[in-house]
Amino acid sequence: MRHEQLPCSAFPLRDGQDAGAAPSGGERIGVEVLFREHAQFVATFLHRLGTPSQDVEDLLQEVFVVAHRKGGFVKGPAQPRSWLGAIATNVARTGQRTRRRRREDADSPALERLSMQAPSEIESLARVRLERALAELPLEQRAAFVLFELEGESCESIAAVWGVPVGTVYSRLHHARRRFLEAYECARDALSARRERGRP
């Protein structure tokens, strides 16, 4: 899918910093260029992995700090978005653990209540159905599904980033798709029933 990219003028590069090419070979994309071109993608990807809205901006920052530590993206068989998607998946995994710990610390079921509440009028039922189905997938399957099905990344690119044979990606996608479709049907039936009951 197409993501909004910010104009270069929004993020002026500093002298000598991340001009998009590594000093040695010109095969490296620096973090500022990555941010300018892919920050919107990463934020949306984090959301689709189930990151709560209030945490997306923090995790977005962490993804690019990690990308910076890794020295930026090195051009190769993988695409930058598959690479950033893999970093985002790891960051989201850590975020999930932290949130779980905080909820336990707070001893409050408020967040669980929130996630189970009926959709408000302005929410799209279609979006709720899709997100509930996505939520049924384990994180790795969810990441593969979103990258391939929604973002259009190739299996070859995903395989290169994960360091697995492309057949493994096909297999994960196959399992993810089957699980997603089952969950989608359940979510559709449940929401339809609720909507029927809610009618005057």
Next chain:
Amino acid sequence: MKRLIDDPETVNELRTELRRYATEQAQVDLKRAYADLQETLQLKAAAPATKSAWGSVTASTKLLIIAAVGGSAALGVNALRSAEPAQQMHAIVSQTPSVRLAPPPPEVAQPEAAPPVQVAASIRTPSTSSGSRREIAQLVRIKALLEHDPAAARRLIRAAQREFPAGLLVEEREGLDVIALFALGQHERARTSAERFIARYPQSALRSKLQRLIADARE
């Protein structure tokens, strides 16, 4: 392998919903996120090699700028910490927007009319208690304490290291801890710690300051 969106065998309703969902984007303030990222990277950066305006300001000024940038975050943290845990969680939950994705900008064509959506609330609210913003706010407090109560700064550093053992600012906290040791007059211990710190983080922005402190302690 065909995508569900492109596969004619996919149920029409699902294909339409997936197409629409794929065009939606999370609502974040990218300019602010970029500014925050720059602050974090500057804190972690090697001693400035460029002659930018930023390079000429002092470390403490940088921290003040961070305090300004993350000011509302710090206030949010304080307000939340003064409340009971359940109230804190309520405060966070009450700020959670009900809709988290919005359609793309108008220039992106959509397959069909999207339902009305609500733009996500600003993230710079009490909900900013999470993650790196909280860690940055804590570092600003450590820096402030360092000026007049280095022992208290060290206590806060230890607490922060426990809270964020794999955080973004571990290195900066370790460096400030060594500076606090110098401030407490524990010169021998401080010197050993400083040398260890420099060996571990040779690119640290605190390196030159620590080298000065080591030299001063020898005199």
